[in-house]
Amino acid sequence: MYPLPIDKWKPASRRLYKLSLPVALIVWLLPLLAVLLTSVRSSEELAEGNYWGWPRHFAMLENYREALITSPMLHYFWNSVLITVPAVAGSIALASMAGFALAIYRFRGNAALFATFVAGNFVPVQVLMIPVRDLSLKLGIYNTVGALILFHLSFQTGFCTLFLRNFIKQLPFELVEAARIEGANEWTVFFRIVLPLIRPALAALAILVFTFVWNDYFWALCLTQGDDAAPITVGVAALQGQWTTAWNLVSAGSVLAALPSVAMFFAMQRHFVAGLTFGATKG
Incomplete structure (x- = not known):
């Protein structure tokens, strides 16, 4: 086995x-x-x-200085920060509440709702490209930072809910019952009991979602045009010339774009490993 x-x-x-x-x-x-x-x-x-x-x-x-000067790399970098931080924080906040409800409460349609979250993770993003782009145009948010935040928030919440629901399901339900007997309401149970216990899982999920959103190129290419709302992944592609490409500058830009994800992983490596092994053993 x-x-x-x-x-x-x-x-x-x-x-x-x-x-x-x-x-x-x-x-x-x-x-x-x-x-x-x-x-x-x-x-x-x-x-x-x-x-x-x-x-x-x-x-x-020379290469790194030119990569920063010849293109608005710092502007792209700031756009990525504006997109990634709200998307990560929002998706984890929504998913933690949804995962808590799916794991703790027993209600009609619980399994069907959870199956919807699971099924959504298997939908190819390429299939959604045209309807999502048309929706952003109808809402008037095309080529804005808010569009990328909204759609990253929507797509990452399903994966985060699946991830956190399984972790919360492994917690001893007796802790929740004991808190309720002591008079704690549901928000107190959520904030004081559940969230501290799943902190390693939240840290691991934050690293994963940060990497997904920061390194995204597909949705940045579909929902932006020009430099106004483009993240750093599109900025690296902008370093390519029309007739010739300075590959040393493209490589320097790629290294600069990858540094935040690498730095965050090494900064939170201990929490990441603890989150992935959380609940793996019983003792």
Whole structure:
């Protein structure tokens, strides 16, 4: 039923696993290393065709400075902050209340409502591209930061509700009953009992949703036009020229765009691991 621990594998299988693991790691890291090297490579070396060799001249400061100056990268960055922070906070707030209701209360249609949240996560986003764009035009919010906040909030809430409902379902229901016997109302139970217990899950979910929204390119491309409301993912694409592309600048912009997600993950790594393993064991 459960996977066999590695130390109990046959010697040949363990040896093959230990040999294949570094190979898989190198294959996975190779594109990232290529982007990092290209971001510090000079334009002259790229024109000569030196794509994979070690850079002869490091142009890190020049490339990153030019990536920030030649395009409104700081404007794109601020747009991403304005989009991501409300979308993450709003989706987690709504999902925590919805997950609490679905996990604690027994009412007619509970299973059907939960199934709706689950089914919504399997709808391909490409199918929704045209109706969502038409809806934003009818509402008059096309090419605004509010449109991206609204639609990220809508799409992420379903996944967050599925995630948090399962975590709250694992909590001992006796805690809720004891709080109710002591006279606590439902908001007190929610804020004082449930939320502190699922704090690791909230932290893990915040990292996941932050990464999803910050790195989104699809909806940013569908719901924005120009630089007014474009996030940083669209800004990196704007670094490409019409006839030629300075790949060192595009790589530098890509590294700058990825830094917030990486920094947030390492800052909250302990909470992320705790959230993913929350409820995995009983003791």
